[in-house]
Amino acid sequence: MNNHSLRVYDSILGLLCSIDNPTPLVRLNRVTPFQHTQLYAKLEWYNPFGAIKDRVAANMIADAQERGVTEEEQKLVEPTSGNTGLGLAMIANANRYSLTTPLSNQIPQEKRTLLRFFGTEVLELEDTLCPAPGAPEGAIAKAHEIAERADVMMLNQYANEANPSAHYKTTGPEVWSQTEGRVTHFVAGLGTCGTITGVGRYLKEKNTDIQVLGVHPNEGHDIPGVRSVRQLQQTRFFHPEEYDGLVEIGNQEAFDLCLRLNREESLTAGPSSAMALMGAFQLIPDEPDCLGVVIFPDSTFKYASSVVTHIAGLGSPQTGAKSSRELLLDEMIEHARFNSDLTTDIMEAHNLWENADPVVIDVRTIDEYQESHVPGAVNTPLLEMSKHLSNFPEDRDTPILTMCQRGNLSLSGVLFLNSIGYRKAKSVTGGLDAWREKGYATDPS
Numbered sequence: 001m002n003n004h005s006l007r008v009y010d011s012i013l014g015l016l017c018s019i020d021n022p023t024p025l026v027r028l029n030r031v032t033p034f035q036h037t038q039l040y041a042k043l044e045w046y047n048p049f050g051a052i053k054d055r056v057a058a059n060m061i062a063d064a065q066e067r068g069v070t071e072e073e074q075k076l077v078e079p080t081s082g083n084t085g086l087g088l089a090m091i092a093n094a095n096r097y098s099l100t101t102p103l104s105n106q107i108p109q110e111k112r113t114l115l116r117f118f119g120t121e122v123l124e125l126e127d128t129l130c131p132a133p134g135a136p137e138g139a140i141a142k143a144h145e146i147a148e149r150a151d152v153m154m155l156n157q158y159a160n161e162a163n164p165s166a167h168y169k170t171t172g173p174e175v176w177s178q179t180e181g182r183v184t185h186f187v188a189g190l191g192t193c194g195t196i197t198g199v200g201r202y203l204k205e206k207n208t209d210i211q212v213l214g215v216h217p218n219e220g221h222d223i224p225g226v227r228s229v230r231q232l233q234q235t236r237f238f239h240p241e242e243y244d245g246l247v248e249i250g251n252q253e254a255f256d257l258c259l260r261l262n263r264e265e266s267l268t269a270g271p272s273s274a275m276a277l278m279g280a281f282q283l284i285p286d287e288p289d290c291l292g293v294v295i296f297p298d299s300t301f302k303y304a305s306s307v308v309t310h311i312a313g314l315g316s317p318q319t320g321a322k323s324s325r326e327l328l329l330d331e332m333i334e335h336a337r338f339n340s341d342l343t344t345d346i347m348e349a350h351n352l353w354e355n356a357d358p359v360v361i362d363v364r365t366i367d368e369y370q371e372s373h374v375p376g377a378v379n380t381p382l383l384e385m386s387k388h389l390s391n392f393p394e395d396r397d398t399p400i401l402t403m404c405q406r407g408n409l410s411l412s413g414v415l416f417l418n419s420i421g422y423r424k425a426k427s428v429t430g431g432l433d434a435w436r437e438k439g440y441a442t443d444p445s
């Protein structure tokens with residue numbers, strides 16, 4: 001028998017959350033800008049497999065079982081940005097089902113490794129961070145293709161009513177009962193929109209005055225689990241007419257607040273939690289009777305490889321002597337700097353850009369690229385070059401310019417391109433700084 005007060009359970013599935021076993025609601029004390037409004041974070045990483053999606057995974061499987069469509073050894077397939085897959089994988093294990101997850105190769109390495117560790121067959125595909133239903137080669141198309149087999153079932157969190165109903169049955173009642181009906185604002189980040197739809201509908205039934213607020217990232221973001229407005233058009237549960245407010249939050253703002261949540265509130269919140277909280281700061285007024293609840297979907301532990309690219313000073317410091325291999329690489333980069341076959345000065349680069357239609361590869365981070373780049377340049381951050389070979393032209397004789405801020409990183413980029421056979425790749429000496437100094441066009445200008 002499951003006993004929540006003693007916290008003794010027959011199996012791990014007894015820990016799945018409900019009004020009798022809610023995830024914690026924790027008051028935010030330091031990062032909030034409010035004098036009067038009370039803000040609470042609902043810590044969804046206290047679900048048994050680490051994220052809010054455990055609720056959805058459990059409800060989709062229970063719903064399928066109630067309809068009598070799952071058998072022993074049922075094969076499941078689900079396109080997922082990670083958390084639904086992790087929850088499904090574990091509930092599948094508990095039921096002796098098997099799971100295949102086609103997913104984007106841009107999903108943090110931690111999630112892909114964990115899925116495999118949990119026994120899932122992971123198919124990595126070229127896709128956006130959140131699978132895009134329209135992409136013919138993407139995760140969702142692949143899942144549909146696999147699900148055509150008679151012995152395979154796709155639960156499809158983007159269209160399965162058991163997704164929002166998981167939140168209508170559990171998350172919503174928890175918020176209402178934990179705040180003793182005093183909640184005035186409910187805030188959630190938008191992914192499939194299952195959370196906001198299910199919780200929002202439940203709370204509005206309890207009290208139509210409760211403000212239901214949605215938060216989404218900007219186009220080109222890399223916050224796992226949530227979708228930009230364009231990406232949101234692709235989920236069946238995006239109903240902005242049901243929300244009382246909707247706001248866009250910038251990538252870096254979210255990562256900066258994520259750091260503060262961990263350091264100042266001692267909350268191990270992940271990036272999408274911080275994004276939702278930043279939205280709450282913007283949408284909730286500062287008034288004495290306001291009580292806001294913000295969903296914190298999962299913890300930061302799965303996102304080390306993601307935060308390291310946004311927050312300075314998290315990488316290992318270069319300590320001790322370098323290995324002979326590292327020294328040799330440094331030497332190669334230094335030689336490249338003075339090799340006119342591998343570099344081009346700024347005027348020559350501009351001339352080539354105007355007349356020879358080269359592929360320009362900007363190897364800086366996405367944030368730097370978005371701030372300003374050479375018109376037409378493709379962004380492929382240096383450390384991700386080997387993962388995105390499709391960004392490069394098929395013809396190894398195509399002229400290529402590699403670009404960075406000052407012409408240092410682009411040297412490594414050119415060496416990489418050389419190593420995979422590009423004969424006409426050149427690093428632009430002086431980088432974007434020199435380009436702008438000359439007054440050449442940039443995008444945005």
Ligand SMILES: Cc1ncc(COP(=O)(O)O)c(C=O)c1O
Binds near residue numbers: 051190193224225272
């Ligand atoms: C980390 C994370 N944040 C936010 C969300 C958004 O939740 P929903 O899909 O219910 O809109 C998800 C969903 O995948 C997620 O994994």
